[in-house]
Amino acid sequence: MSEPSASSSESGQQIPPGVMEALLRPSNVRPVSRSLASFSGGVTDVSMPEADFLLNKWDLLCPRCGSLILRTGVGKLVEKPSVQMEPATRSPTLIALLPSLPEPPALVSWWLVAPSPMEFENIGFSKSLSSGDGAQMKLLICAECDLGPLGWSEVGGSEFWLACSRVGYRA
Numbered sequence: 001m002s003e004p005s006a007s008s009s010e011s012g013q014q015i016p017p018g019v020m021e022a023l024l025r026p027s028n029v030r031p032v033s034r035s036l037a038s039f040s041g042g043v044t045d046v047s048m049p050e051a052d053f054l055l056n057k058w059d060l061l062c063p064r065c066g067s068l069i070l071r072t073g074v075g076k077l078v079e080k081p082s083v084q085m086e087p088a089t090r091s092p093t094l095i096a097l098l099p100s101l102p103e104p105p106a107l108v109s110w111w112l113v114a115p116s117p118m119e120f121e122n123i124g125f126s127k128s129l130s131s132g133d134g135a136q137m138k139l140l141i142c143a144e145c146d147l148g149p150l151g152w153s154e155v156g157g158s159e160f161w162l163a164c165s166r167v168g169y170r171a
């Protein structure tokens, strides 16, 4: 009699690793992501050298819903002139999630994703619109919650640009 009782008491006290975390975590809450501004070293802290390039050191997430956008090591860090792409609504919440980019041609840090959207885990696109120089572009938005613009691409192009300041980092 004593053995089953001891074993049942033991199983009541010892919860397998991970189970408690899973129970305490509602299924709709995703891992917290960090903003670029939260890293003291800026882009240096979120990139890692690989051959002649710097790649994203952490998974890139939607800063609002945490949806996985790009896996570690897929995006290439590139300094490139800014592109005007402001959120449609300039609410304080959106400005905090999507910091303003400087006026072109000031340089901005981007994650370059190429050669196709298949490189992304999840990404959405806006309708085509005309950029300042007349080229047709699409804005990159979160595939799950539509937050954006997170970046841009030329229509029919093979390069997709995510603003380093507008994605979250699973660090």
Ligand SMILES: [Zn+2]
Pocket: 062, 063, 064, 065, 066, 067, 142, 143, 144, 145, 146, 147
């Ligand atoms: Zn989202």
